[in-house]
Amino acid sequence: MKDSTTPTTRSEHLFARAQQVIPGGVNSPVRAFKAVGGTPRFIARAQGAYLWDADGNRLLDYVGSWGPMILGHNHPAVVEAIRAALEEGLSYGAPTEREVVLAEKVLQAYPGCDQIRFVSSGTEATMSALRLARGYTGRDLIVKFRGNYHGHADSLLVQAGSGLLTGSGGTARSAPSSAGVPEAFAELTLVADYNDPEGLKALFAQQGEQIAAVIFEPVVGNAGVIVPTNEFLEALHRLTQEYGALLIADEVMTGFRLAPGGAVELLGLKPDLVCWGKIIGGGLPVGAYGGRAEIMQQVAPLGPVYQAGTLSGNPVAMAAGIATLDTLLTQPPYAHLERYGQALQEGLAGIFRQAGIPTTINRVGSMITVFFREGPVSTYAQAVASDTQRFKQFFHGLLQNGVYWPPSQFEAAFFSAAHTQTELERTLEVVEQVVREL
Ligand code: PLP
Numbered sequence: 381m382k383d384s385t386t387p388t389t390r391s392e393h394l395f396a397r398a399q400q401v402i403p404g405g406v407n408s409p410v411r412a413f414k415a416v417g418g419t420p421r422f423i424a425r426a427q428g429a430y431l432w433d434a435d436g437n438r439l440l441d442y443v444g445s446w447g448p449m450i451l452g453h454n455h456p457a458v459v460e461a462i463r464a465a466l467e468e469g470l471s472y473g474a475p476t477e478r479e480v481v482l483a484e485k486v487l488q489a490y491p492g493c494d495q496i497r498f499v500s501s502g503t504e505a506t507m508s509a510l511r512l513a514r515g516y517t518g519r520d521l522i523v524k525f526r527g528n529y530h531g532h533a534d535s536l537l538v539q540a541g542s543g544l545l546t547g548s549g550g551t552a553r554s555a556p557s558s559a560g561v562p563e564a565f566a567e568l569t570l571v572a573d574y575n576d577p578e579g580l581k582a583l584f585a586q587q588g589e590q591i592a593a594v595i596f597e598p599v600v601g602n603a604g605v606i607v608p609t610n611e612f613l614e615a616l617h618r619l620t621q622e623y624g625a626l627l628i629a630d631e632v633m634t635g636f637r638l639a640p641g642g643a644v645e646l647l648g649l650k651p652d653l654v655c656w657g658k659i660i661g662g663g664l665p666v667g668a669y670g671g672r673a674e675i676m677q678q679v680a681p682l683g684p685v686y687q688a689g690t691l692s693g694n695p696v697a698m699a700a701g702i703a704t705l706d707t708l709l710t711q712p713p714y715a716h717l718e719r720y721g722q723a724l725q726e727g728l729a730g731i732f733r734q735a736g737i738p739t740t741i742n743r744v745g746s747m748i749t750v751f752f753r754e755g756p757v758s759t760y761a762q763a764v765a766s767d768t769q770r771f772k773q774f775f776h777g778l779l780q781n782g783v784y785w786p787p788s789q790f791e792a793a794f795f796s797a798a799h800t801q802t803e804l805e806r807t808l809e810v811v812e813q814v815v816r817e818l
Pocket of ligand 1: 632657
């Protein structure tokens, strides 16, 4: 049944070469497989639901470039839009119509936002949103949640999730989470527990008048999938309003993935600022932040909050984003993703139950995590109590059989519009075989 697996000689060779010239051989830590061991696959190409590694092994992809590839790899509409844009030049450092079009499309999906500014990554989006919140409120403190990840801006590398939870960088679970972040910066970042409204209330009672903003993942993906409780969401809105702090929904992962209007639409949120990335660039580097006009107009050149970028609003990236959002609108994959997700979740749960292996599977739409532990996972502490040894075996078993799951217990797996019944059956068949050997 193997349509992947060994040989991996070429990946090994490339990894050895990469380690000579790139720290750890990778340009983003989790790619190095540090949490699971072994050699990362070097990818040569991708199509639909599949990747092919440098040795020609086909891999059924559940990483989706960590979120952007909701339409599947190399979607013809996106490729065609990029090709057309290429013909017209790569970057001008001047405004273009495509920026206006993409801005209008994103804002249409987020009726609570009047204006948007494009940047080149999710990190830049959250970093800029924080600066704006501080500039707008005239306050310095920000609040983030333990295990949430918002990119690698200094203020946000405090008790952060994603690669920082698996020793893929920094000194996990201490504040700050990375060397090189001055204590003085970290002191301006208050850390609270996700899904703990009482904790948040206590924090605001102590320092609420100095808090510029609370930033949060509206559905957590970066500690594995964790779903917010209604009480927690209600407290976020109430406390930020009461104390005059801005609520920043980091929709870099969830925007256009959980619904066209992301988690904001799905959960009925009313944030002051929203951050986007991943899907809005269709696989090319794009991030953005937006909100009400009175806040956004504090940004340069209108206001005193400076933020700029040589490649911001890059025409080729805008073209990929426009084509992706157009396709999501004209052929919405959300019902399909929900059906696929439900069947995947039920199938996985059945296999683990039958094998007597304790797992908790959290899923929202096309984001899913199998936590290897008994009992619910609705807090960071519960997530990190998972059996990471077992996860490693699960991960490598899947990889050996051509299923590319995220190489960490604390990441969401993603599937796409290109994942069909064939991929679903194949996945469950492989998992069943792997679980027998766990
Ligand atoms: N915010 C969230 C919720 C993310 O998941 C990520 C990346 O995974 C980021 C921000 C940072 O985005 P980028 O990696 O594009 O800088």
